[in-house]
Amino acid sequence: MEIITAVRGFKDILPPETDKWRHIEATAHQVFRAFGYREIRVPLLEKTGLFSRGIGESTDIVEKEMYTFIDRGEESLTLRPEATASIIRAYLEHALHAAETVTKLYTLGPMFRRERPQKGRYRQFHQIDAEILGPDDPRTDAELILMLMHFLKILGLPNLNLEINSLGCAECRPAFREAILSFLHGREEELCGDCRRRLGTNPLRVFDCKVETCANIISQAPLLPAFLCEGCREHFEKVQASLRLFDLPFHQNPKMVRGLDYYTRTTFEVTTEFLGAQNAVVGGGRYDHLVRDLGGPDISGIGFAIGFERLVAMIPEGDGDASPDPILFIAALGEMALRKAFFLCNRLRMKGIHVEMDHAGRSLKSQMKRADKLKSVYTLILGDREIQENKAFLRNMLASTQEEIRLDSMEETIMRIER
RNA sequence: GUGGGUGUAGCUCAGUUGGUUAGAGUGCCGGGUUGUGGCCCCGGAGGCCGAGGGUUCAAAUCCCUUCACUCACCCCA
Structure with a gap:
């Protein structure tokens, strides 16, 4: 179709x-x-x-x-x-x-x-x-x-x-209009078709004509300021x-x-x-x-x-609003982690922080790739393993460093980072 | 409304005088590492070659029509 x-x-x-x-x-x-x-x-x-x-x-x-x-x-x-x-x-x-x-x-x-x-x-x-x-x-x-x-x-x-x-x-203005008309009178043949038509509708617009002969003729015409x-x-x-x-x-x-x-x-x-x-x-x-x-x-x-x-x-390219790059990308591994990530992700969004994640359960590698592509500042790496231990890895994508953080204080940590 | 140019992958474009299963770069997906992005390497998906008709053994390629886009004219911001 x-x-x-x-x-x-x-x-x-x-x-x-x-x-x-x-x-x-x-x-x-x-x-x-x-x-x-x-x-x-x-x-x-x-x-x-x-x-x-x-x-x-x-x-x-x-x-x-x-x-x-x-x-x-x-x-x-x-x-x-x-x-x-x-x-x-x-x-x-x-x-x-x-x-x-x-x-x-x-x-x-x-x-x-x-x-x-x-x-x-x-x-x-x-x-x-x-x-x-x-x-x-x-x-x-x-x-x-x-x-x-x-x-x-x-x-x-x-x-x-x-x-x-x-x-x-x-x-x-009428006097000027008359002056233009009488100036062009007798020269209709030299004007282009458009300008001949303009004589009847709006003779002043002959001034705008781009045809060379018309421009030459009109350049000799009286000008408005004089009238x-x-x-x-x-x-x-x-x-x-x-x-x-x-x-x-x-x-x-x-x-x-x-x-x-x-x-x-x-x-x-x-x-x-x-x-x-x-x-x-x-x-x-x-x-x-x-x-x-x-x-x-x-x-x-x-x-x-x-x-x-x-x-x-x-306007020069890129001269606009701030780009909508996320602060945080949550990479989740495992069903439990996905559920936890979904919850955290949307809670942080409701606090006004731009967070992204991927729901498809892809490999960590592909999730990292996505975080990189989105230009996320941080990535939170959260697997079922970490959840057991109430922790997660917070990776700084620019510095390529990461630290272990406690999961139950994670929202506060992110809020602090965001400022 | 009038005239010119262009239509090939999501995007930018190759494609010889008509001749096999239509290509590149980029982007997308996956892999190279049991769970770590960029660089690099490998693989994959993705095209009725704008649409319709004609010529031909054979058409992305030639012809006609049509549509779309584009630049310009008229006019206008």
Whole structure:
């Protein structure tokens, strides 16, 4: 019979990989809490409308990459492709905005997009997501970015680039959009097929094109900063000024546009050369009207999403939780010894000590081999013979020495050794 | 959705111009010591050569289909 395999694009995360995951999660909890964020856990499944309204009808995510299905022939539901929309939904549904003027939330967990899998990108992937809802002053932006970079630094990630930009607001962005359109007008023939399509959907994304001719053309185009209104320019300046207070290198990248419709003003991205084509580790930005667009008051927000798998891929091997090597392995010889060993082994475990044994009644040699393989610090050698005499041998596996110990005080001896 | 690459033992991979019972390393199990690990030596188990079809006296090898994995594109964290 054939085994049933995981769904395409869905991955098992096995040990010891899970140690890394726990390490990253623990670090996130610790760092984010210090910056005053509280954890929120939102459902993986939402009404489809939440995302089409939040992310934007014409984005690729909504158009072709969502895991959407009709629930019992009634309602269209979608596995969340990102967390921000859900967080804002919960923020509004529970009227958190009425309870406080600043809400700092984070969450971590799986997201779903129905794309062709490739390196660092699966259909179920994971993100760490943080949002600040309420204030729109530039120090908020700087604080969020600062926390993000601090988090990445603590994880020890190498060669990261922080790029920031301002996309302007409803006042100034349309003018820029028009400028780009008129700049490209008449040159459609020179652009690649994708870019011609982009002209109709999101002309700003021509900046992202990797085709050389497109890149050449767009390099002559006017840039966004020149079109920022006074308010946006000032905001952006202040964000940068706040960042400069810290030892935190960043690059202003006027060509960085983002894929989601809701971003306004500050946007940022953290990239690395380590990950092939999937070079972005984090993306984020300000969304001044998303809360309003989702039916709430006109409250602004800013947030980021970290690609968990990409983080994992960059963390050095062995940089995780302490390895689960046992303190003690009990090698038992004989039926009586096996029974005694089983009892001792589990009693010590209940006291929090990691003890292993083998129940199969193998030779001492093979049990020693197993103890060695498990990297057990000590091995207790316990045969029927020793039980008669109320003793056992405690072997130090590193020093290759062993001593005789009394069996009835064995638990105390082990407890003492363990410290 | 589009294009390229790869599918042989648990894992990493050999396998000549098609030619006997398909190999290595590693891992696993056992032995070399009446009850003592690592190093070393010996033995064993483990493969429908991704699946289906075709060509041929003969297919892991050639052809077609399909599936999976993988890299890239679109897009995105």
